[in-house]
Amino acid sequence: MQEQFVNEFMAKVTDLISDADLNIVYRQLMIHVSEYEVRKKSTEVVIYEGYLPECYEVFFVTRKIEGMSMKSLELYNMVLKHFFYCLNKKIEKITTNDIRVYLYKVQQERQLSNATLDSRRTIIHSFLEWAANEQYIGSNPCRSIRPIKYERPKRNPLTAIELEMLRNTCQTIRDAAIIEFLYSTGCRVTEMERADITDVDFAKKEVLLFGKGNKHRISYINARAELALKKYLEIREDDSPALFVSERKPHGRIKKAAIEKRVRQLGEMSQIGRRVYPHLIRHTTATDGLFRGMPVEEVQKLLGHVNITTTMIYAEVSEENTKNDHKKYIV
Known part of the structure; x- marks a missing residue:
């Protein structure tokens, strides 16, 4: 291969230098390349299949057993596969700088917001922290990368007038039951989708919800929700165990997208002037509870948050409430 390299090179410069110089270059080049291993660069497309660490599947099995939702598992899988594919390094050789460069490049290439980028950082950190704790790697190289700062959009709950406008727009008994159930329980839309009739205890004014993290929790129904649910269940002619069903036969369990x-649609018909969605009603429940004096720990329990800081993100205490309390207590 060395001789072939020299001969091909000499063929390219034959017309550029004299015969005497050509002989000198030839001899010197042969001496020089003798100290090197020369091989032709491969132009074949090689599919790299070893970018995922051996512990990759173990991580997902562990998280699934611990109750991580399928939606979260899919997100983790998408982010981590892209991360390891781009780095193309063994997990124990990944450095902090590798991660920083990856985050910088992926943001530039995909025009990601800081919020989305920090979500990727969190997922990478979570995996590597688990790998370190399970002793697959010595330490977590992502540990020294600080959270990426971004401004959280302020969530404005429905005002009392807007909530009444939404209620007045309900065209069917089921519409009213959906709105009152969402507001009274502060449930997630997936928790509403999974709720069965037997989960509601009208005597205790309680409802058993099953949702995020595959966990059960208790929430409560107020008088409005109780009345709306009873009216809705009275007109039902199906035998479905679901608390809420589709209006068309065979009246199957209502899905998240349909809710x-x-x-x-109800928000648009109410002419409130902004988009209305189930999570906005959940946020309204939390904010109203705090505004009317409900302790934040109880709001946390009502919403099913593990961390109280999450509760404060969803339910910010209004400045007006703080001002009123200041007048009451700071005298």
Whole structure:
């Protein structure tokens, strides 16, 4: 291969230098390349299949057993596969700088917001922290990368007038039951989708919800929600165990997308002037509870948050409430 390299090179410069110089270059080049291993660069497309660490599947099995939702598992899988594919390095050789460069490049290439980028950083950190704790790697190289700062959009809950406008727009008994159930329980839309009739205890004014993290929790129904649910269940002619069903036969369990669509339609018909969605009603429940004096720990329990800081993100205490309390207590 060395001789072939020299001969091909000499063929390219034959017309550029004299015969005497050509002989000198030839001899010197042969001496020089003798100290090197020369091989032709491969132009074949090689599919790299070893970018995922051996512990990759173990991580997902562990998280699934711990109750991580399928939606979260899919997101983790998408982010981590892209991360390891781009780095193309063994997990134990990944450095902090590798991660920083990856985050910088992926933001530039995909025009990601800081919020989305920090979500990727969190996922990468979570995996590497688990790998370090399980002793697959010595330490987590992502540990020294600080959270990426971004401004959280302020969530404005429905005002009392807007909530009444939404209620007055309900065209069916089921519409009213959906709105009152969402507001009273502060449930997630997936929790509403999964709720069965037997989960509601009218005597105790309680409802058993099953949602995020595959966990059960108790929430409560107020008088409005109780009345709306009883009216709705009285007109039902199906035998479905689901608390809420589709209006068309065979009246199957109502799906998340259908709930979101109907709430959005009711919001548009109410002419509130902004988009209405189930999570906005959940946020309104939390904010109203705090505004009327409900302790934040109880709001946390009502919403099913593990971390109280999450509760404060969804339910910011209004400045007006703080001002009123200041007048009451700071005298």
